[in-house]
Amino acid sequence: MTEAVLNILHLWSRSWAQAARAITGCAAGLGLLLAACTGSPAPDLRAQIDARLQANASLHGIPAQSVLVMRNGEVLYRSQTGLAHLATQRAVRPDDLYGAYSVSKLFVSTLILELVDQGRVDLEAPASRYVADLPPAWRDVRIDQLLSHASGLPDYVPGADGPMDFPSTRDDVFRTLGARPLDFPPGTQSRYNQTNYLVLQAVLESRYGLPYRQIVQSRIIGPLGLRDVYLGLANAPAGRRVTAYHGQDGRLVADSPLPWPDYAIAHAELFTTADDLGVFLTAVARGRFARPQTLARLWRPYRLANGGTADFASGWDYGESGGYREVGHDGGVKVRVRLLFRDDAISDHYVIVYLTNGSRDNAWTRTLIDSIQPIVLRGE
Numbered sequence: 001m002t003e004a005v006l007n008i009l010h011l012w013s014r015s016w017a018q019a020a021r022a023i024t025g026c027a028a029g030l031g032l033l034l035a036a037c038t039g040s041p042a043p044d045l046r047a048q049i050d051a052r053l054q055a056n057a058s059l060h061g062i063p064a065q066s067v068l069v070m071r072n073g074e075v076l077y078r079s080q081t082g083l084a085h086l087a088t089q090r091a092v093r094p095d096d097l098y099g100a101y102s103v104s105k106l107f108v109s110t111l112i113l114e115l116v117d118q119g120r121v122d123l124e125a126p127a128s129r130y131v132a133d134l135p136p137a138w139r140d141v142r143i144d145q146l147l148s149h150a151s152g153l154p155d156y157v158p159g160a161d162g163p164m165d166f167p168s169t170r171d172d173v174f175r176t177l178g179a180r181p182l183d184f185p186p187g188t189q190s191r192y193n194q195t196n197y198l199v200l201q202a203v204l205e206s207r208y209g210l211p212y213r214q215i216v217q218s219r220i221i222g223p224l225g226l227r228d229v230y231l232g233l234a235n236a237p238a239g240r241r242v243t244a245y246h247g248q249d250g251r252l253v254a255d256s257p258l259p260w261p262d263y264a265i266a267h268a269e270l271f272t273t274a275d276d277l278g279v280f281l282t283a284v285a286r287g288r289f290a291r292p293q294t295l296a297r298l299w300r301p302y303r304l305a306n307g308g309t310a311d312f313a314s315g316w317d318y319g320e321s322g323g324y325r326e327v328g329h330d331g332g333v334k335v336r337v338r339l340l341f342r343d344d345a346i347s348d349h350y351v352i353v354y355l356t357n358g359s360r361d362n363a364w365t366r367t368l369i370d371s372i373q374p375i376v377l378r379g380e
Helices: 003-012 026-038 043-060 101-117 143-147 170-178 195-208 212-224 262-266 274-285 292-298 365-378
Strands: 064-071 074-085 245-248 251-254 270-272 317-321 324-331 335-341 349-356
Touching (some): 043 074, 101 195, 101 270, 101 274, 101 292, 101 324, 101 335, 195 262, 274 349, 335 365
Antiparallel strands (some): 064 074, 324 335
16 A cells, blocks of 8 residues: 555544643743744743654654744744655755645635635535536535535545556546446535545636636735745655655655646645745635635534534634634645634634654654644643
8 A cells, every 4th residue: 555545544534532721821921922022932832842843753753844833923933853865864954845745625725715705606506607517417516515525526536455547637537437426415424535626626727717726826826925835746846855754564664656647736736845834824814815704604514414514614624622723634644734713803823834754653643733732822
């Protein structure tokens, strides 16, 4: 089984157990306030997170980590530790690029929610309103069902035992899968898959009249001044990419890259840095794309027909912790991003970005980010 398949399988696994986190420490809170003013981390915060990252590296066998913590746009903590490449023992650098895997989907979901906020897309409308050539069996699948993986569309990515052969074009995917029955009636179950975001990519291209890459450049990369965002492995400078690893029989093994087709850039092929992800997530929180009140309303779990809830809220996973609402996304078993906020205005928010190039025990990304979040919140 390739590491890429392992990443996908981990994405299907969701656990929503939440632990209450006490928020204490007035002195630490003063330190964080000082850090926000100076742009430097408070000494206690840095020491505690440094120690936690060192412990994570030892416990899980993580070669390289890049972690960023921000509050309301100010950097509280930033660090890169470990080795970008084991064979050469090259130390990781601040501008090294990490594969973000399914964190790529947050560009798509954010751009869709921006159109919703502008009144140019209706979440409850079928995607066929915007994409005329969808298969007939998909005509009633709604935008919100695609975002929250409640569509019932078959996944175009093969299972763990299937050959990694992909159709040549997105149209070929639609044509091939369109001949198959839906996995379940739309809105009745929640099942993570990649096809949903191919349809959402088509919706964006229809609304803007541009290829997806140009939309991301004109709506996200250019306006935010992002310097290190690359869509597609072939476009990411090889000399700046960390080598990706996975655990196998208690040791680290280099990944064999999955031959994603170019149309997969909307859901799998983002390469970037913690800093650029931090800028993007901060812009989201500040209403650069959709108004905060719109986001707070739409970041509620999709309600299934049986009264249950989907695992996603308009494309973001969700939870609550320490008096904060959380939204974010996994990138396989290697990376995770999270945005925390208290009120519907998102007036006070944290951004946490935790990037790795793998681990010996294939540690789940929620475990890693959960290990530092209490340290951050204790500093209030």
